Amino acid sequence: MSVVSRFSEPIEVSFGRLRRRLGPLAITGAWGVATLAMAGSLYFSEIAHYTPCTLCWYQRIAMYPLVAILGIAAWKRDVGIRLYAIPLAAIGAGISTYHYLLEWFPQIDAGACTVGIPCSQVWFREFGFVSLPFLALTAFLLVITLLLIPTHRPDSEEAAEEA
Template identity: 50%
Template sequence: MTLLGVATPLAVLALIADAIVLAALVGLVLSRVSAAVRGWWDGLRDLVSPIALPGAFLVSLIAVSGSLYFQFGADLVPCQLCWFQRICMYPMVVLLGVSMLRRDLVSARLYALPLGVVGLGLSIYHYLLERFPGQIHLNCGAGQPDCAVTPFNIFGFVSIPYLALAAFLLILTLLLFARSDGEEAWEEEPAAC
């Protein structure tokens, strides 16, 4: 397969991930202002919770597989920021996989959320560096690929850091969206006397 033959389906998956994250954020906000939406939201969380951890694991596995393809299949040398993002993503495959097998959402949140937050910050910074190369300066070192150069832009804006950004966002959303065992739906706050 060619680079674009792999990058294009990953770009579509990234856009789907963005839509899921946006829908979750809108649902969260609306559930805070409307009792009717709150009931729907709690039902949706109950429905999605059992598949959230396997979903987060699958997202991390696809992200790692994509990065390995870009490096070894398409011969793209990762830049310094790509390596830092990999440091955050690669352990998540193991952490989320073990947590999924143990059905332990609490441990997944404890260990994967910090990695996801750091990885998200790095991918946002890297994406901004690509979009505004003159505004942000990073010394990547001699012989290292330039972090501001991207080998592709699918749909005009989806690059490798964007793929990582979408993956980190979706993993964080799934981990925060899911309900752990014993976690109850939001209660209606009692009226003040």
């Protein structure tokens, strides 16, 4: 979006307005997404009784710490958390992508799910494509997107706008 905004002034103005509105809430929003994803995974395993496979556990290992670290970062208003949270969410997104592909193409299994529940098990598929790994992938990508929203503009942009 930033590249496009450099070529179109109305888009740049709109993007700047969106950035100013969402920037201060981005870390809190990322925490909310991670919390909702954690609650959803607990619902599916503990209430709906879907047994998590190995890749589901790996995705949980990536998502659950995000709830704690993003919550603390939102409380302390620590934008430096991006250095730690984005790589963790990116790892989770990679696992979710592989898991989602594995549901559609079970033959690509590299042996990650050899014990217990098969990782190609589809518990549900809404709209023909939304499954648990898809929901996890969406959550990881949304966390990354929210954390990439700048919370403040560099001084050079502010000076150029004032001139």
